[in-house]
Amino acid sequence: MMLTTTSPEYDDARLGYQRRNPHRPEVIFPVTDATEVEEAVRYAIDHDKKIAVQASGHGLTGGIDGGVLIATAAFNQVTVDPDRKTAWIEAGATWRDVMEATAPYGLAPLSGSFPGVGAISYTLGGGLGLMARRFGYAADHVRRIELVTMDGIRRDADPDLFWATRGGGGNFGVVTGMEIELFDVPTLYGGSLYFDLAEHPDVLEVWREWTKTVPDEVTTAMALVPLPDIPAVPPALRGKYIAQVQLVILGDDGEELIRPLRAIGQPAMDTVGELPYVESEKIFAEPDRPDSFSTRNVLVSDLDPTSLATLPKLAGPEAPTRCVVAIRQLGGALTREPAVANAVCHRDAAYSITLISPGGDGDSELQNAVLEPWHELTVGRLLNFNGGGIDLRDVYDEGTFTRLTELREQYDPERRLQANHQL
Numbered sequence: 230m231m232l233t234t235t236s237p238e239y240d241d242a243r244l245g246y247q248r249r250n251p252h253r254p255e256v257i258f259p260v261t262d263a264t265e266v267e268e269a270v271r272y273a274i275d276h277d278k279k280i281a282v283q284a285s286g287h288g289l290t291g292g293i294d295g296g297v298l299i300a301t302a303a304f305n306q307v308t309v310d311p312d313r314k315t316a317w318i319e320a321g322a323t324w325r326d327v328m329e330a331t332a333p334y335g336l337a338p339l340s341g342s343f344p345g346v347g348a349i350s351y352t353l354g355g356g357l358g359l360m361a362r363r364f365g366y367a368a369d370h371v372r373r374i375e376l377v378t379m380d381g382i383r384r385d386a387d388p389d390l391f392w393a394t395r396g397g398g399g400n401f402g403v404v405t406g407m408e409i410e411l412f413d414v415p416t417l418y419g420g421s422l423y424f425d426l427a428e429h430p431d432v433l434e435v436w437r438e439w440t441k442t443v444p445d446e447v448t449t450a451m452a453l454v455p456l457p458d459i460p461a462v463p464p465a466l467r468g469k470y471i472a473q474v475q476l477v478i479l480g481d482d483g484e485e486l487i488r489p490l491r492a493i494g495q496p497a498m499d500t501v502g503e504l505p506y507v508e509s510e511k512i513f514a515e516p517d518r519p520d521s522f523s524t525r526n527v528l529v530s531d532l533d534p535t536s537l538a539t540l541p542k543l544a545g546p547e548a549p550t551r552c553v554v555a556i557r558q559l560g561g562a563l564t565r566e567p568a569v570a571n572a573v574c575h576r577d578a579a580y581s582i583t584l585i586s587p588g589g590d591g592d593s594e595l596q597n598a599v600l601e602p603w604h605e606l607t608v609g610r611l612l613n614f615n616g617g618g619i620d621l622r623d624v625y626d627e628g629t630f631t632r633l634t635e636l637r638e639q640y641d642p643e644r645r646l647q648a649n650h651q652l
C-alpha cells in the first residue's frame with residue numbers, strides 16, 4: 230500500500246511522538262514486512278526520491294519534505310528463542326512489544342527509560358538502558374542485523390555494516406530486523422525517589438557522592454523537573470521543583486544499597502520496590518503523549534560539585550523556559566569494548582547530562598547557558614540523546630568518524646537515506 234498527501238490515513242502515518250518539524254513526504258509506505266520495505270526502497274530509487282524511516286517518531290530531528298517515508302510501526306513482530314536467550318525484532322517493534330514477548334520466559338532486553346521508543350533505532354544509536362552499567366550498551370549485544378541497502382537489496386549486515394550500524398545510527402540502510410541478546414531478569418529493585426528541592430537542596434550532592442560508591446548492579450540517574458500545578462501531576466508533586474532519583478538495582482541488596490539516599494529525608498513521593506521488568510516504565514515514569522521538544526546532551530568525565538549545584542538555578546523554575554535536566558551515571562560495563570567491535574565511542578565518559586527543552590526560540594541560548602559550565606569536563610556526546618544540529622565529530626572519535634563516513638559513501642553514494650543524524 231502507498232499513501233499520498235490526499236489519503237485519509239496520511240497524517241496518522243506521518244506523525245509520531247516528536248511533533249516538532251514533522252515529516253511531510255510525498256508518499257508513505259506503511260510497511261508490514263521486509264518485502265514491502267524492499268518495494269518502498271525500489272520505488273524511491275526508480276523515482277529518484279529521498280527516503281526517511283520512522284518507527285515511533287521519538288528520535289525525529291527534522292522531517293523530510295517530499296520524498297518517501299517508510300513507516301514501520303505495523304512491522305513489529307517479536308520472536309523469542311528462550312533456549313538461546315535471543316529475540317528477533319522487526320523494524321517497528323517498540324521496547325514495550327519486546328518486553329511483552331520476553332517477559333513470559335523471565336527474560337529482559339536492554340531497553341531504556343520509555344517503552345514506547347523504537348527498539349531498532351535506539352540500538353542503532355548505541356542504546357543506554359535501564360541495566361546499562363551491568364550489561365553495557367544495547368548495541369554491544371546484537372547478534373545479527375538484516376537491512377535493505379540503497380541499491381534495493383536486502384542483506385545480512387556484513388562485518389563492515391555490522392560494525393557501523395551498531396552505534397552509527399540509521400545511515401546505512403533500512404533495517405528490517407535485528408537479533409538481540411536477552412538477560413535473565415524477571416524482576417528488579419527500582420523506582421524513583423522524588424525529592425522536593427526546596428526542602429532537600431542537598432540531594433544532588435548526596436547522589437553524586439553515592440554514585441562514586443555503587444557497584445555495577447546499580448544503574449542510576451537523576452532528573453531535575455519543575456512540575457506544573459495541574460491535575461495530571463500527582464498531588465504530592467504539584468507545583469514543586471523535583472529532583473527525581475531514578476534507580477535500577479539487580480540482586481538482593483537494593484534496600485541496603487540505597488540507605489544513603491534514604492538518609493536525605495522524606496521524599497515527596499517514593500515508588501521504589503520490587504518490580505517485574507515488564508513494568509519498568511514505572512521507574513522513570515516519563516509522559517506518554519506526543520510532544521514538541523528539543524534535546525541537547527554532553528558526556529562528561531566527572532560531575533563537578535560546583536557546576537552541579539548551579540544546575541537548579543540555570544534550569545529551574547527561574548529559567549527563561551521550562552526545561553528538564555537529566556543526568557545518568559555511566560561507567561561499569563559501558564566502559565568495556567564488546568566481543569565484536571562496534572561504532573559506540575567515548576566509553577570512558579562517567580556521566581551523561583541532557584537538557585530537554587520546549588524547542589522554541591530561546592532554545593540555543595538556554596542550551597549554551599546550562600551546558601557551558603561543563604565545557605572543560607565534556608568528552609563527547611551521545612547520539613540518542615541529541616536533537617538535530619550537532620556536529621557528529623563530537624559523537625565519534627576521529628578514526629570511527631572517518632570509517633563511518635567512508636562506509637556511508639560506499640553504501641549510499643547518492644545520499645538517498647535521510648537519517649535523523651546524517652553522516
Ligand SMILES: Cc1cc2nc3c(=O)[nH]c(=O)nc-3n(C[C@H](O)[C@H](O)[C@H](O)COP(=O)(O)OP(=O)(O)OC[C@H]3O[C@@H](n4cnc5c(N)ncnc54)[C@H](O)[C@@H]3O)c2cc1C
Pocket residue numbers: 245282283284285286287288289290301320321340341342343345346347348349350351352354355356357358359398399400402403404405515613614647648649650
Ligand atoms: C521519552 C524518550 C525516552 C528515551 N529514552 C532513551 C533511553 O533510555 N536510552 C536511549 O539510548 N535512548 C533513549 N531515547 C532516545 C531514543 O532511543 C532515540 O530517539 C531513538 O532514535 C528513537 O527511536 P524511535 O524508533 O522511537 O524513533 P523514530 O523517530 O521513529 O526513529 C528515529 C530515527 O531512526 C532511524 N530509523 C528508525 N527506524 C529505522 C530502521 N528500521 N532502519 C534504519 N533507520 C531507522 C531514522 O533515521 C529515524 O529518523 C529516548 C527518547 C525519548 C523521546
